Amino acid sequence: MLEKLDLSKKVSKEDYNKQMDVLGERLGKAQRMARDAKRPIIIVFEGWRGARRSALINEMMQQMDARGFNVYSSVRLRGVLQEQPFFSAFWKRLPALGHIAVYHRSWYYLKNANEMA
Numbered sequence: 001m002l003e004k005l006d007l008s009k010k011v012s013k014e015d016y017n018k019q020m021d022v023l024g025e026r027l028g029k030a031q032r033m034a035r036d037a038k039r040p041i042i043i044v045f046e047g048w049r050g051a052r053r054s055a056l057i058n059e060m061m062q063q064m065d066a067r068g069f070n071v072y073s074s075v076r077l078r079g080v081l082q083e084q085p086f087f088s089a090f091w092k093r094l095p096a097l098g099h100i101a102v103y104h105r106s107w108y109y110l111k112n113a114n115e116m117a
């Protein structure tokens with residue numbers, strides 16, 4: 001799948017900022033709609049090292065109501081997983097109705113990291 005990714009594409013800073021402004025407003029509205037509908041949401045940020053996952057999560061957080069989401073770093077969950085079943089750290093952090101759980105990396109990253117260790 002990634003072999004089809006065109007890494008030569010670029011977005012100007014001006015276009016990026018315009019798109020982020022529009023998408024930020026839509027994200028805030030989507031969060032409120034999910035809260036009103038009592039729908040839990042899980043958002044996972046994956047990517048290569050240096051892909052700006054943390055910066056993007058921070059930008060996203062600026063557009064949302066902090067009372068309605070939690071951010072979890074899967075890297076920090078790694079030590080917990082050695083003592084418990086693999087998915088238990090994620091099961092315990094499922095979002096409540098109307099809330100959002102944001103994962104900086106996911107179970108895929110941890111699974112591969114554990115296999116390499």
